[in-house]
Amino acid sequence: MVDLKIKIQDLEFKNPVTTASGTFAYGEEFSDFLDLNRLGGFFIKGLTLENREGNPYPRMAETASGMLNSVGLQNKGIDHFISHIYPRIKDYDTHIIANINGSTIEDYITVTEKLNDLEKIPAIELNISCPNVKEGGMAFGIRKKSAVEVTEAVRKACKKILIVKLTPNITDIAEMARVVEGAGADSISLVNTFLGMAIDAETRKPLLSTVTGGLSGPCIKPIALRMVWDVFKAVKVPVIGMGGIMNAADAIEFILAGSTAIQIGTANFIDPQVSLKIIDGIEDYLIRHKVKAVTDLTGAMEI
Amino acid sequence: MTRNFFFKNMKRIEDFTVIQHHWLNENTFLIELKSSGQLPVILPGNFAQIQINNTPGVFLRRPFSIYNADYKNNTLTFYIKIVGKGSRELGLLKPGDITSIIYPLGNTFSLPDKDKVLIVGGGFGIAPFLLLGKSFREHQKKTTFLIGGRSKQDIMLASTFKKYGDVLITTEDGSLGEKGLVTDHSVFNNNNFGYDMIYTCGPDPMMKAVANIARNKNIPCEASLENMMACGFGACLCCVVETTSGNKCVCTEGPVFNINDLAW
Ligand SMILES: Cc1cc2nc3c(=O)[nH]c(=O)nc-3n(C[C@H](O)[C@H](O)[C@H](O)COP(=O)(O)OP(=O)(O)OC[C@H]3O[C@@H](n4cnc5c(N)ncnc54)[C@H](O)[C@@H]3O)c2cc1C
Ligand SMILES: Cc1cc2nc3c(=O)[nH]c(=O)nc-3n(C[C@H](O)[C@H](O)[C@H](O)COP(=O)(O)O)c2cc1C
């Protein structure tokens, strides 16, 4: 028997496989396809204080080995989540992690405080990396000063495990991880999407209503992997890695580069059962390589 | 109007085997694929997300309306127009090839209260209407199909649709049926128009024009939308359409919408 359990600080996960915010809705959308209880956890769609309609259609464009999106945090707001969605999903036997967003630090704090009362949400992921909103989001995550301010403020308000999600759209991600760790993050997750764009040459029009959007999928994997490695070397807190993971081999690469847990994003759209296949694939890998515990692989790349 | 939900089907992901193609012209074909198990009930308007294998540049699945479902042989048939890499690849598959399909997705059309219905389809927009025509025949509705295209070569399957109702045709060059766009057809000029409900699917400008006619005549109308999709089952929020009550997902809350709910 191999041991798939991992810990983010005191919080134990049954395995390192979780699904990424914005690619797994509220979990329910996947319940026809898989047993959610098998997942290490799932990160729900980004929450904001107020209802948000997101950006106008079109907000998706396919690219070579990936996709651009500019959904822009569409959600019905934290109160709607608490009264309507949370009661429906709270009894799944897996960790449900809330991804939180705001235009101001006050927004982030209010959302955090409201989540404190929800017993079945053991952690929050502070999203300072959304490239698709005009205010807040990535604006907080590209400068050290504002990243520290929002992390410290949410740290004070938050009674749960605090994961801070970094944007890759910066020059020195290791330095950003270090200052966010210093500001109180229990864990660092990365990467969010890369800012990109696409144009229809025939019509000369952008393919996204917002012109630019966030790139995800296998096309970002080598850069994401390098950033996870950089961050792993820079911080002591556990790292949650993601960016283009399509199968178990990809997941193992992220673990070897320093991830304690991984998130699966865009791959869920193509194969809604991929997360379970990745759990099985990691287990097979451990058996094949005679490794007892998945935690033995974290950062175990041999140079 | 009553929604004819029989029951909510579980969505599934399944490997299908290609049985055959039937080419209608050089860039339009029917493709029949067989399930390894028992087909669930497919409602008119339901669509599927088909995996495109081994095609550089195609990353996501492609959404296609379910044109026909054969419960005896457990096959699904799609009516596909080649517009790019993914649709072309589906045309190149060989009998015995296997591809993964997520289905049945999306909602369905309403059953009209009254008896006479007009179904307006342009291009591959007629794809969801064979199952709808079949369902209306079971419910003893009197169905007229109005099919539009650029010219004669674009009008396909009229003889198949004839089994389930009358067929009217328009072509822009006048090579078949009445000359003009579907919305130019004389059926709309008639003072005693006589239809109790209109259903439409096709390019957005066509559907909007049909919706305008329906509004002017004060007749209920449903449109089946074809927004770009990444997942097809409510996970990504990429496929939204603006409605009177905010952005809604075409893949889960549609593809069929009452035109009065759309911000058209
Ligand atoms: C719910 C739904 C049902 C559909 N039913 C059918 C059907 O029954 N038969 C059929 O032939 N097609 C149908 N479509 C459209 C079909 O999905 C697209 O034609 C297909 O995705 C194009 O893929 P491609 O790789 O061949 O083209 P690509 O190489 O991806 O694109 C080529 C061109 O096709 C057009 N295109 C791409 N995606 C779409 C889209 N989603 N809708 C309209 N145009 C698009 C764009 O103009 C693009 O420039 C449906 C779409 C939806 C959302
Ligand atoms: C359609 C879509 C919506 C997303 N929404 C969010 C979001 O609400 N909050 C967030 O932190 N990240 C969001 N992301 C980013 C993903 O969680 C993930 O960081 C990114 O897609 C990289 O992983 P991947 O390549 O495996 O998809 C979204 C990504 C996509 C494709």
Ligand code: FES
């Ligand atoms: S296509 Fe993903 S939500 Fe509709």
